[in-house]
Amino acid sequence: MSEAFTELAQSRHIKGHVYFYSLSRKFVDESYDVPEEARQIMYYSLAIGHHLGVVDCLNAVLECSGEEYLAWIKGLPEDSEAFRKMQGFLVFGEITIYPDHLNMLACAFDAISSDEQSEMSMRLTKGFIRALTAIYHEPSMYMMIRGGQ
Template sequence: MSDVLAELTQSRHFQGHVYFYTLGRKFVDESYDVPEEAKQIMYYSLAIGHHLGVVDCLKAVIECEGDEYLNWISGLPQDGEAFNKMKGYFVFGEITIYPEHLNMLALAFDRIDSSTQNARSQQLTRDFITALGDIHREPTMYMMIRGIR
């Protein structure tokens, strides 16, 4: 095990359960009385891509244990952009994957030699690339990877 991977096992997030959430739907929280002028600003900001007053509803599409996650990402080149992005989970406890990350991540995980992965890592790769494809087809979606201890 490399020094980088050994260091990641010391993260407080290593022992937890990891969830891959994707945006399922959005809605505007109108449970409070908002003046009409403010509503117009809120709807305009939504139309131009801002999230003022918008609630994101996320659903778990993949889940694994912290050690499975580390074993899975260890198939990536440790000096690569994809590994650096994905190891952020151990540093911050969560990472967000936006449409601009899709190509880089899909290519990196697709390049992993499946003969070097165990069955669980192979399944995580398939599920992850499928979820990235869903985001590609619906660019307002994103993925959040978070841990629960």
């Protein structure tokens, strides 16, 4: 095992579960009595893309253990941008995948030979590419990978 994988295997984030959340919907939380002037600022910020006052609703689309996640990303070349992006979960406990990551990640995971993947890794790859495809078709979506118990 390389030095990078040895360090990642020691991550505190490897002990729990890993959840792949995909944005399912957004809404403006209007349950508060916001003064009209502040409401106009909020709507203006929405129009320019800053999303002040917007609540994102995320649904888990994939799940695995931390060990399964590490085994899955082992199929990526360590010097690749895809590996650096995906190891971020084990370093920081959370990563966000935006539309500008789609092509790089889809190509990298698609290039992993099925002979080199366990059944779980193949399931993760297929589900991950399916979720990336959904983001491709709806660019305002994103994915968040976070740990939990």
